Amino acid sequence: MDGEEKMKFYQTDWFLKVISVLIAIVIWIYVVYEYNPQYETWVRDIPITYVNRTQDFENGKMVVLDSSSETVDIKIRGRRRLVSSIDAGNTTATVDMAEVSKEGTYALPVNVHFAADGIEVLQKKPYSQQLTVDKVVTEERQIEVDEEGQLADGYVVENETTSPAAVQLTGPQSVIGTVAKCSISVNFTDVRDDIKGLYKIKLYDTQNQEINTDWISKNIEYTDVYYAILPTKTVSIVPKLSAASNVDGAVITALPQPAQVTVKGKQSVLDTISSLETADIDVSGVTANQRLEVELALPNGVALLDGENTVAVDLVIAPQE
Numbered sequence: 001m002d003g004e005e006k007m008k009f010y011q012t013d014w015f016l017k018v019i020s021v022l023i024a025i026v027i028w029i030y031v032v033y034e035y036n037p038q039y040e041t042w043v044r045d046i047p048i049t050y051v052n053r054t055q056d057f058e059n060g061k062m063v064v065l066d067s068s069s070e071t072v073d074i075k076i077r078g079r080r081r082l083v084s085s086i087d088a089g090n091t092t093a094t095v096d097m098a099e100v101s102k103e104g105t106y107a108l109p110v111n112v113h114f115a116a117d118g119i120e121v122l123q124k125k126p127y128s129q130q131l132t133v134d135k136v137v138t139e140e141r142q143i144e145v146d147e148e149g150q151l152a153d154g155y156v157v158e159n160e161t162t163s164p165a166a167v168q169l170t171g172p173q174s175v176i177g178t179v180a181k182c183s184i185s186v187n188f189t190d191v192r193d194d195i196k197g198l199y200k201i202k203l204y205d206t207q208n209q210e211i212n213t214d215w216i217s218k219n220i221e222y223t224d225v226y227y228a229i230l231p232t233k234t235v236s237i238v239p240k241l242s243a244a245s246n247v248d249g250a251v252i253t254a255l256p257q258p259a260q261v262t263v264k265g266k267q268s269v270l271d272t273i274s275s276l277e278t279a280d281i282d283v284s285g286v287t288a289n290q291r292l293e294v295e296l297a298l299p300n301g302v303a304l305l306d307g308e309n310t311v312a313v314d315l316v317i318a319p320q321e
Contacts, residue, residue, distance in 0.1 A: 039080035040122065044073040046088045048110060048129060052098040061136055062103070065172050065215070068130035072110050075123040082118050090115045095129045103173070106131045134172035141182045142166050143201060143223055149189030151229065156264055156305065158228040164220065167201050171216035179216070180206045184223060195227035230264045232305055236275045237261060239294070239313050242282045251318040252283040256311055257291070265302035273299060278313060289316050 048070060056062040072093045076083060092113045100106055107128045112121055143162055151157070167182050184199035200222055203211040239254035246252060261276070278294040293310045303309070 037080055038077060039083045040075065040077045041083055041086075042073060042075050043086055043088060043091055045071045046074065046091050046093045046112070047071055048093045048095060050097050051094045052096050054097065054101055056101070056135075057097065062100075063134060063136055063172055064131055065134045065174065066132040069126050072112070073125045074112055074121055076119050077122055078119045082116060085116070086114060086119060095131075100131070100133055103134045104132075106133060134174050136171065137173045137176055138168055138170045139176055140166050140168050141179065144181050144183040145225070146183050146185045148185055148187045149191075151188050152190045152192045154232050155192055155229055156232055158230045158264065160227045161225070163224045163226075165223075167223070168219040169203075169216055170219075171213075175213060175215045178205050179203050179211060180208075184225065186225060186227070191229060192231075194229050195225065197225060198222040199225050231267050231270060232262050232264045233270045233273075234260050234262045235273060237296070237311055237313075238275050238277045240277045240280055240297075242280055242284060245283070246286050246317070247284050248287070250287075252286055253316045253318060254281065254283075255314040255316060257314060258311075261296075261311065262305040263298070263302050264305050265299075269299055269301045273302070278311065281313065281315070283315060286315050286317065289314070291315070 048067075050064070054062070057064075074091075074093075076086060078086075094111050094113070095108045096111065097108070100108075107130055109128050110124055110126065112124065143165055145160070145162060162184075169176055169179060169182070181204050182201055183204065184201055186195060186199065188195075201218060201220065203216065205211055237256035237259060239256055241252060241254055244251060256278070263270070263273075263276070277297045279297055281292065281294055291312055291314050294313045295310050296304070298304075298309065
């Protein structure tokens with residue numbers, strides 16, 4: 001009875017299935033490790049490096065501005081055990097730059113190297129590397145000032161300085177060529193005091209859009225700005241005549257044109273004046289109506305807003321009775 005049950009145990013389906021699996025594993029091990037058949041697979045994301053670059057690339061006179069890919073994928077074939085050992089870490093992909101000596105666009109083959117022999121490359125994606133090469137230049141550009149807003153009423157800019165007034169840009173020639181202006185922004189809204197400080201230099205294209213790129217370097221990032229801001233005041237003109245009449249006794253009337261002018265200066269000085277006299281006007285020899293350009297007697301630190309230092313005065317002779 002026991003013998004019959006034992007025979008039935010070896011003849012069950014699950015036992016036969018276990019035996020089949022074990023036999024399959026043994027056969028697979030034999031095929032892989034003894035027969036070692038041909039095998040294909042993809043190795044992906046292999047970094048591309050550049051070799052045999054000319055001296056201009058090494059000293060920064062030339063640069064790869066753009067490339068079609070940073071990595072390459074390859075399909076390889078070989079003995080299974082060998083192919084299984086290949087990955088992105090022990091495979092190198094190179095692009096030979098020996099013939100690249102000037103700016104332009106190039107299509108250069110991607111070369112793949114393995115740590116072991118016996119590997120066949122079936123496909124490469126990409127097959128070649130598309131490169132845009134440009135020469136590196138340095139250009140000096142003037143720094144423009146974009147003035148925003150309006151000063152407080154009654155205040156003007158006396159003078160301005162920007163130091164330094166120019167910036168040097170270094171980068172690929174084609175990228176530098178997109179820079180339409182280098183500028184800083186100064187806000188004047190309701191300002192009553194001098195403006196001074198460091199202002200960041202920004203780059204803009206022809207559409208007045210700011211350019212933000214690592215390709216361009218500046219020799220300075222900021223420039224020192226100073227604006228002298230002065231208050232203004234409107235005062236009347238007082239002609240200063242040498243006498244009330246000419247040698248013939250005719251009364252001379254002096255009419256300034258205009259009657260008032262706007263001056264600028266320190267607030268402490270402007271607070272002390274309400275009018276300005278002209279220089280002495282000799283009327284002794286005046287025998288007919290005439291207009292003279294006469295200098296103004298300006299206190300120290302005060303100037304006319306329009307920059308001139310003269311005013312027109314009409315000398316009118318009163319009719320004799």
